[in-house]
Amino acid sequence: MSRQPDLGVTIGRGLTLKNPVMSASGTFGYGLEFAPLMDLGLLGAIVVKGLSLLPSSGNPPVRIVETPCGMLNAIGLENIGVEAFIADKLPLLKTFNTPVIANIYGKTRQEYEEIASRLDSEEAVAALEVNISCPNVKAGGVVFGTDPRQAHEVVKGVRKNTGKPVIAKLSPNVTSIVEIAKAVEDAGADAVSLINTLTGMAVDIDRRRPVLHNITGGLSGPAIKPVGLRMVWQTAGAVGIPVIGLGGISNARDALEYLLVGASAIQVGTANFVNPTACIDIVEGIRAFCIKNKIEKISDFIGSLETA
Ligand SMILES: Cc1cc2nc3c(=O)[nH]c(=O)nc-3n(C[C@H](O)[C@H](O)[C@H](O)COP(=O)(O)O)c2cc1C
Numbered sequence: 001m002s003r004q005p006d007l008g009v010t011i012g013r014g015l016t017l018k019n020p021v022m023s024a025s026g027t028f029g030y031g032l033e034f035a036p037l038m039d040l041g042l043l044g045a046i047v048v049k050g051l052s053l054l055p056s057s058g059n060p061p062v063r064i065v066e067t068p069c070g071m072l073n074a075i076g077l078e079n080i081g082v083e084a085f086i087a088d089k090l091p092l093l094k095t096f097n098t099p100v101i102a103n104i105y106g107k108t109r110q111e112y113e114e115i116a117s118r119l120d121s122e123e124a125v126a127a128l129e130v131n132i133s134c135p136n137v138k139a140g141g142v143v144f145g146t147d148p149r150q151a152h153e154v155v156k157g158v159r160k161n162t163g164k165p166v167i168a169k170l171s172p173n174v175t176s177i178v179e180i181a182k183a184v185e186d187a188g189a190d191a192v193s194l195i196n197t198l199t200g201m202a203v204d205i206d207r208r209r210p211v212l213h214n215i216t217g218g219l220s221g222p223a224i225k226p227v228g229l230r231m232v233w234q235t236a237g238a239v240g241i242p243v244i245g246l247g248g249i250s251n252a253r254d255a256l257e258y259l260l261v262g263a264s265a266i267q268v269g270t271a272n273f274v275n276p277t278a279c280i281d282i283v284e285g286i287r288a289f290c291i292k293n294k295i296e297k298i299s300d301f302i303g304s305l306e307t308a
Helices: 082-093 109-120 149-160 177-186 223-234 252-260 278-294
Strands: 021-023 065-066 068-074 099-106 125-131 168-171 193-196 198-201 216-218 244-247 265-268
Touching: 065 216, 068 223, 068 252, 082 099, 099 109, 099 168, 125 149, 125 216, 125 278, 149 168, 149 177, 177 193, 177 223, 193 223, 216 223, 223 244, 223 252, 252 265, 252 278, 265 278
Parallel strands: 021 265, 099 125, 125 168, 168 193, 193 244, 244 265
Antiparallel strands: 065 068, 068 216, 198 216
């Protein structure tokens, strides 16, 4: 194949990406931290750290522990707050030729709605990713994401307060991911992203103490990829909106696995801590795979898994 493959994908209304690779919230700072390491313009999109209405210092340390094939974190959504993001980060972020997706988080439905409304007037924000799945905070987060009715209400409230594409970020800590995905689709979400972290725990037998100050944390990294793949496959087969897949993607083959089972795009999280250029390496790896396999458009590969 002499022509370059078309890696472009569309996620819901009006959000077109030059390739399907995004950074995952909370693992890529506010994007700018990675600018010295790569051309941010080569990414499909940048998803920034979860933003709350007011700045938050998160949980006390210890907040991170390495586990076999992954890590547990209990950061508790430390962030600079939505106003500081708009004033201090967005002006520079928008100079890179890449859509910026704001991940948002509230302790109450009203807080989600206020943040959504505040960001709605910011032209440089391409879409909102609504985190209803953080396992490390006492209020909000996963409480909304594990109950279909509450998930519906939060997304409906955000939908009313923004004209931007709304992506609902779902928790794997549920019995039926499809039930939650359908509830947020029905509430007007343009896409869903999954999975957030799986609740886990680490203990120290010498001190007889939990390792994390928060006691429990969210498991991420290669260990969770099979769970993410299964949930993306189930969800993509059950909803009519695009599914963004993540969980344990470390290289282009992992990313392609998610695309194969039906993800319209993917996000790279924990791998950024191991290899800061993982996102760019994955874009290049997907391109090389397409060239080698004569795939002209990545959209032809998406969801092409054969199970019969
Ligand atoms: C240190 C850390 C911080 C995170 N912060 C957020 C966050 O602010 N908002 C959010 O929606 N997800 C957050 N996540 C979840 C990731 O975006 C992602 O869903 C999860 O880590 C699974 O992907 P991975 O295995 O590629 O890391 C965080 C994950 C980690 C490891």
